[in-house]
Every structure is written in structure tokens, then in C-alpha cells.
Amino acid sequence: WTLSEGNLKAVSTGSWGTIKSSIGMTSGKWYAEMTDLSGNNAGSVGVVRYDHTNTSCGNTSSDVGYGYLSDGNKTTTGNTTSSYGATWTTNDVIGIALDLSGSTGTVTFYKNGATQGQAFTLTTADGPWFFAACDDSNSNQTTQLWNFGQRPFEDEAPTGHKCLCTQNLDNTFDSEDSENNP
Numbered sequence: 001w002t003l004s005e006g007n008l009k010a011v012s013t014g015s016w017g018t019i020k021s022s023i024g025m026t027s028g029k030w031y032a033e034m035t036d037l038s039g040n041n042a043g044s045v046g047v048v049r050y051d052h053t054n055t056s057c058g059n060t061s062s063d064v065g066y067g068y069l070s071d072g073n074k075t076t077t078g079n080t081t082s083s084y085g086a087t088w089t090t091n092d093v094i095g096i097a098l099d100l101s102g103s104t105g106t107v108t109f110y111k112n113g114a115t116q117g118q119a120f121t122l123t124t125a126d127g128p129w130f131f132a133a134c135d136d137s138n139s140n141q142t143t144q145l146w147n148f149g150q151r152p153f154e155d156e157a158p159t160g161h162k163c164l165c166t167q168n169l170d171n172t173f174d175s176e177d178s179e180n181n182p
Contacts (some may be wrong), residue, residue, distance in 0.1 A: 012135035024128030031161035043142030044069040085116030113155030
């Protein structure tokens with residue numbers, strides 16, 4: 001992957017691979033958007049677990065990931081693929097809503113603001129979870145432009161979902177620690 005524009009534009013090498021967001025999520029409701037800039041049926045987006053390696057969103061049996069492919073399918077661990085949602089191409093905006101508010105989390109995708117329905121359930125305790133850009137091709141590059149809330153979303157985030165930025169993270173810093181670790 002080549003990253004530019006503040007690490008928000010991701011261009012793949014045209015080979016299987018995944019790149020994760022820099023912030024992991026363990027609880028709460030989160031939302032991000034990806035705009036497809038390539039339109040060549042190579043990309044997918046999704047949510048992957050902390051120990052996910054550089055394979056596609058759901059390509060291998062050892063990686064835990066959940067992806068929405070540009071051809072209108074969804075994929076999960078072990079490359080289990082099934083029909084889901086609409087196809088997407090150049091300039092389509094794909095929203096990812098991750099709900100980790102209970103012991104069972106959910107992943108729902110949106111295309112240009114229209115829900116594609118709940119795609120997956122996952123075990124919240126298995127995290128942290130990361131938003132992911134995935135290349136599901138062995139020959140075509142994918143170019144994705146990500147928005148984690150650093151600018152207004154193209155479409156309204158689902159109720160209760162926050163953008164993934166440091167100001168929305170829980171403050172777990174203990175004031176007693178400041179005396180020992182300035």
C-alpha cells in the first residue's frame with residue numbers, strides 16, 4: 001500500500017492485502033466512510049481484528065475479518081463469501097458502522113447513505129477491531145479515500161455512532177499516574 005494525504009488515501013499494489021486504521025475499537029459505536037477512486041472491482045472495506053495480517057478482509061482461515069466487496073458480496077474468515085448489498089464503483093461512498101456496545105457487536109455497511117443491512121455479528125471481547133482497506137485482487141489496484149471524521153461525512157452517521165478520532169476515545173488516564181509519569 002502507498003499512503004498519502006495524511007494517510008487517508010490508500011493505493012494498493014494490485015495484490016492481495018489489507019491496511020488497518022491506526023486506532024482500534026473495543027467498545028462503543030463507530031462510523032467511517034471510504035470513497036472508491038478506482039472503480040475496478042478490486043477493493044473491499046471492512047472491519048478486522050487486531051491480529052489480522054496482510055491478507056484480504058476475509059481471505060484466510062487464521063485471520064478474523066469482515067468485508068464488503070465492490071462486486072456486491074460480503075466475505076469473512078476463511079474466505080466465506082456470500083451475496084450482500086449493491087455493487088459499488090468510482091465515487092461511491094461506502095459507510096461502515098461498527099456497533100460494539102454489547103457483548104455481540106454488529107457491522108453494517110452503507111452505499112451512498114443507503115443501508116445495505118446488517119452484514120455481520122462479531123464477539124466484542126475478541127477485539128480490538130480496526131476499520132480496514134482491502135485489496136481483493138491479484139492484478140488490479142484499488143484506490144480508496146478514507147474519512148474518519150476529520151471532515152464532514154458525505155452521509156449522516158447512524159444514530160449514536162461517533163467518528164473515529166482521539167477526542168472521542170474514553171479518557172482512561174488516571175490522575176494519580178500523572179505524579180509518577182509526567
